[in-house]
Amino acid sequence: MPKELRIPKVLTALPAPVRWLAVPVALACAVVLLIGSWSSADPKVEVPRPSGRAADHCRALAAALPHELLGHARHDPSPASPYVAAWGDSPRLVLRCGIDRPEELDGEHATDWSPTVDDVTWWSQKLSDGGYRFVTTMRAAYVEVTVPAGAAQNPFDPAAALSDLVKANIPG
Template sequence: MVRTVLSKLPAPVRWLAPPAVLLGCTVLVAAAWSAPADVTPPQPSPAAAGYCQALDRALPADVLGHHREDPSPASPYTAAWGSSPRTVLRCGIERPSYLDDDPLKNSPEVNGVQFGMGPDGNGGYLFVTTLRKAYVEIDVPKGAYPNYIDPLSSLTDAITATIPDGL
């Protein structure tokens, strides 16, 4: 049936139909693949919310060549860079339980900011600031960077400028 319909079309249309269909499918797949997934924004305390809003304004537009593409719903408490995989920052989270074990065991210090660290469950890592007035969590997925700790150095200046030391 399809062959009968196509044979009745003019030759240029028959020749262009398969590439047009392939292009349309490619566009749909690319749009679905690069669309940022939803990220539930944290609900920080009023004091932490002020720090997080200041951090949101101070965050860089790019992290190691990955452009900032914030997740939905839009929130001053979340930010993301890259598309697939993407690095996600959430500010004003509750203190994560993986800091309870031994917060200094695997805790890198990057540019004067101390981070607790834990697995994200998918081969990547979660980093959370410690000893700051608001907890900032950075989810670095597997394969986003050659070294999982690389993006932290791009974010520490904004963190130290907007979120003071202390508990």
């Protein structure tokens, strides 16, 4: 003998149309929350569009990039591009190759700290969120490494760790 279905008192106090919709609405909300939790909270990364030799150099750099950088696993943004790579989740380190020459290189920030590591000069810029942006100078393609606050013990470490690969793939 089948058991009788018991409806909670809270639902029986509601009008019939509301009772009929309560379960489907609750299920729909659960599905929306579940799908929302799958989406990435990372901000969209603008994909550079280099051309000619710069694009060739950037593709060569992309093929040489490591699967792990300073203990951070590689998780490239979607859709995949040979001009963008990322390591870590939140915050994440982002490399973009073939960017346009930053306007700041001609402005008041042109004299900001620009260390050279293994013959690769990195112009640096402190970001408003406490992170840093490093851009190679005097290379056949501009390479940008963004290091959000907290992504590395020393903000310059990711750029320094990538210097040999940049030097080998992006001629100066």
